[in-house]
Amino acid sequence: MSDLLVAAGLVKSFGAVSAADNVSISIPRGERVSLIGSNGAGKTTFVNMVTGYMKPDRGTIRFDDRDITALGPRAVTKLGVARSFQIPQLAKELTVLENMLVAAAAGEGRLSPIAPARSAERRDKAHALLARFRLQDLAERRVAELAGGVRKLLDIAMALTGRPKLLLLDEPTSGVAAQEKFPMMDTIVEALDRDALTVLFVEHDMEIVERYAQRVIAFYSGRVIADGPPRETIDDEQVRKYVTGTQKAGHR
Ligand SMILES: Nc1ncnc2c1ncn2[C@@H]1O[C@H](COP(=O)(O)OP(=O)(O)O)[C@@H](O)[C@H]1O
Ligand SMILES: [Mg+2]
Numbered sequence: 367m368s369d370l371l372v373a374a375g376l377v378k379s380f381g382a383v384s385a386a387d388n389v390s391i392s393i394p395r396g397e398r399v400s401l402i403g404s405n406g407a408g409k410t411t412f413v414n415m416v417t418g419y420m421k422p423d424r425g426t427i428r429f430d431d432r433d434i435t436a437l438g439p440r441a442v443t444k445l446g447v448a449r450s451f452q453i454p455q456l457a458k459e460l461t462v463l464e465n466m467l468v469a470a471a472a473g474e475g476r477l478s479p480i481a482p483a484r485s486a487e488r489r490d491k492a493h494a495l496l497a498r499f500r501l502q503d504l505a506e507r508r509v510a511e512l513a514g515g516v517r518k519l520l521d522i523a524m525a526l527t528g529r530p531k532l533l534l535l536d537e538p539t540s541g542v543a544a545q546e547k548f549p550m551m552d553t554i555v556e557a558l559d560r561d562a563l564t565v566l567f568v569e570h571d572m573e574i575v576e577r578y579a580q581r582v583i584a585f586y587s588g589r590v591i592a593d594g595p596p597r598e599t600i601d602d603e604q605v606r607k608y609v610t611g612t613q614k615a616g617h618r
Pocket of ligand 1 (some may be wrong): 380383384385403404405406407408409410411412
C-alpha cells in the first residue's frame with residue numbers, strides 16, 4: 367500500500383530564515399513518528415504545511431493519494447488530517463462534553479453545537495471518545511476547572527471527532543508534570559492504537575520519544591538531519607550535537 371503522507375522537497379522561508387529547506391518525508395499508514403529538534407528547527411512549520419495552515423514556497427504534499435499542497439486547513443481536515451496544539455484551543459467556559467460537541471459540529475461544517483440534526487448520535491460518539499481518553503467522569507466539568515494534562519487529552523479527543531487518518535500532535539506532554547507524562551502518553555497511545563491511526567508528534571522529551579515512537583525524524587535549521595529507528599536517531603552524532611546537546615566530549 368502506498369504511503370499515507372508524502373512530502374517532497376518542501377521549502378519555506380521567512381525573510382532570511384529558512385524554516386524548511388528541501389524537506390522530504392514519507393509516512394506509511396499506521397506508523398507513529400516523533401519529530402524532534404531544538405527551538406526554531408522547523409517542526410511546527412512542517413506541521414503547519416501538512417495541515418494547510420501554511421503554503422510551502424516550493425515542493426508538494428500528497429495525502430492519501432491526493433495532492434493537498436494548495437488546500438487550506440478546512441479542506442485538509444475534511445480529507446482526514448487532524449491536529450492538536452501545543453496550547454490546547456478549548457472553550458474554557460464550556461464543559462468537556464460541550465467542547466467535544468463543538469468540535470464534532472465544526473467538523474461537520476455546522477456553526478452551532480445544538481443544531482438538532484444528529485445531536486443524539488453526536489453525543490453518544492462524544493461520550494465514547496471521552497471514555498477512551500478516561501475523561502468520561504469529567505464530561506460535565508467546565509474546562510476552566512481542569513488541570514493542564516487533562517486539557518491536553520481533551521484537545522486530542524476533540525481532534526478525533528472527525529475520524530481522521532493522520533493526527534499531528536504538537537508537544538503533547540509540554541507543560542505536563544513529570545510524573546503525569548508516562549500515564550498520559552500511555553492513555554494517548556492506547557486510545558490512538560485502536561484505530562491504527564497514523565501519528566506524527568513533536569516532542570522534546572527523549573524518554574517519551576524513545577518509549578512511544580516507532581520512528582524518529584530530527585530537524586535542524588529547516589533540514590532533516592536524521593530519520594530512522596528511535597535509538598539510532600537519538601544516538602546519531604548530528605542529533606547529539608544539534609538537538610539533544612549530549613555530544614560526547616572530545617579527547618584531549
Ligand atoms: N509565521 C512565521 N513568521 C516568521 N517566522 C516564522 C514563522 N513561523 C516560523 N518562523 C520561523 O521559522 C523557524 C522555524 O520555526 P518553527 O517551525 O516554529 O520551529 P520549531 O517548531 O521547530 O521550534 C524559526 O526561525 C521561526 O522563528
Ligand atoms: Mg514548535
